[in-house]
Amino acid sequence: MRANRLRELWNAGKPVINGWCSMPGAFSAELMASMGWDAVTVDTQHGVIGYSEMLAMLQAISTTAATPLVRVSWNQPGEIMRALDAGAYGVICPMINDAAECAAFVQACRYPPEGFRSSGPTRAVVYGGADYHAKANGEMLAFAMIETAAGLANVEAIVATPGLDGVYIGPSDLSLAMGGPPGQDSDAPALMAAFDKILAACKAAGVRVGVHTNSPAYSQKMIGRGFDLVTVGADTRYLMSGRREAAEMRAWLDAH
Numbered sequence: 300m301r302a303n304r305l306r307e308l309w310n311a312g313k314p315v316i317n318g319w320c321s322m323p324g325a326f327s328a329e330l331m332a333s334m335g336w337d338a339v340t341v342d343t344q345h346g347v348i349g350y351s352e353m354l355a356m357l358q359a360i361s362t363t364a365a366t367p368l369v370r371v372s373w374n375q376p377g378e379i380m381r382a383l384d385a386g387a388y389g390v391i392c393p394m395i396n397d398a399a400e401c402a403a404f405v406q407a408c409r410y411p412p413e414g415f416r417s418s419g420p421t422r423a424v425v426y427g428g429a430d431y432h433a434k435a436n437g438e439m440l441a442f443a444m445i446e447t448a449a450g451l452a453n454v455e456a457i458v459a460t461p462g463l464d465g466v467y468i469g470p471s472d473l474s475l476a477m478g479g480p481p482g483q484d485s486d487a488p489a490l491m492a493a494f495d496k497i498l499a500a501c502k503a504a505g506v507r508v509g510v511h512t513n514s515p516a517y518s519q520k521m522i523g524r525g526f527d528l529v530t531v532g533a534d535t536r537y538l539m540s541g542r543r544e545a546a547e548m549r550a551w552l553d554a555h
Contacts, residue, residue, distance in 0.1 A: 300428040303388050303438040304366045305338055305528075309507060314522045317509070318365070319533040320356060321346035327534055328356035332363040334532065340368040343382075344393055350381065354422070357386045361426055368440070374400055376407040380416055383408065386426040389440030391467050396449035398456040405462040408441040413462055440464045442509065445497055446472035454497055458504040465507035465528070466497060483513035498525050 305315050318336035320328050323346075332339045341348060341356045348356070353369065360367040369382040370391040379390055392404045406414035413436050424431040427438070441462065445454055446469030458466060471481040474490050494510070501508040502525065509528030512518045513536065518529035 300430050300434040300438060301426065303440065304364070305389065305440060306438070308337060309527060314526065315509070315528040316518070317368070317528055317530040319511075319530050321348070321533060321535045322538075323348045323352035323356070325355040325359040329359035329362060331532070331534055332360040332365040332367075336365050336532065338366040338368050338389070338528075340370055340391065340530065341387075342370045343378075344370050344372040346370075350385075353382070354385045357422075357426075361386065367426075368442075374404050376403070376415070379404065379407040380419075383416070383435075383439060384419055384421050384423050386422045388427075388438065389442060389464075391442040391444060393444045393469065394447060394450070394472075395443040395445065395457060396447055397453045398460055401443045401457045401460040401463060404443060405441045405460055408439055409436050409462055442467040442507075444469050446470075446476065448476040451476070451493055451496065454500045455504075458500050458506045463506055465509060466501050467528075468494065468497060468508070468510040470494075470511055483511065484517040494521075494524065 308315050315337045318331045318334060318339040319342060320331055320339060321342045339360050341353050343353055357367045366388050367386060368389040368391060369387040371378045371382055374392050382390055390408055395401050395404060407416060408414060410416045418432065420431050442465040443457060443463060444467045445451060470483060473493060474485060475481050477489055479487055479490065498508055507527040510521050510526050511530045512521060515531055518531045521529050
């Protein structure tokens with residue numbers, strides 16, 4: 300079976316850098332995956348991406364060395380299993396509030412006896428290999444998102460869930476849940492204290508921890524803080540950066 304490169308990097312003591320796709324399109328996903336990220340996540344929660352588009356994007360990512368991940372829209376077993384069957388090598392699940400929700404998520408990612416994932420890796424066996432069914436439980440990654448007040452309060456119980464590989468922090472929702480503003484790359488003391496609480500719980504449980512960021516500088520700070528995975532680049536942010544060039548041209552035209 301194809302090995303999960305993220306596990307290999309972590310076992311070697313290295314952090315993972317992740318790219319993010321919110322826009323549908325196989326070619327844009329291929330471009331993102333060719334940039335040099337260790338992994339690329341297809342976002343079907345806040346991204347504008349449906350199942351058929353996700354499938355094509357996973358196929359495009361598979362032409363590169365990047366590990367394909369999917370953020371599902373909710374903790375729904377059918378959706379989680381479809382992402383894995385389509386070839387995702389890891390699933391990020393939003394809004395995990397307690398240990399029971401986390402257990403249901405993890406078990407949807409695992410074949411029996413570790414879980415209740417249904418057998419039918421339609422494309423996954425093509426991407427992963429003929430022995431996918433026998434080895435998938437040891438390769439697929441399950442990331443629970445901690446981004447609510449309940450999730451933060453229950454983090455120790457959540458990370459004790461058997462089979463959980465990692466926690467992924469949604470900083471914008473977590474800040475909102477704590478009474479702060481939404482946004483990325485915040486150094487607000489209360490948010491940093493929450494980050495440190497999550498980090499401590501994950502390290503104690505032997506669980507990896509990732510965070511969504513908006514810049515290389517902030518990502519580097521978070522790796523220094525102890526994070527195992529940072530999401531740095533996003534397709535929408537790269538496209539929106541073109542506003543600067545548009546503004547520069549508009550100013551030049553107005554001056555002439």
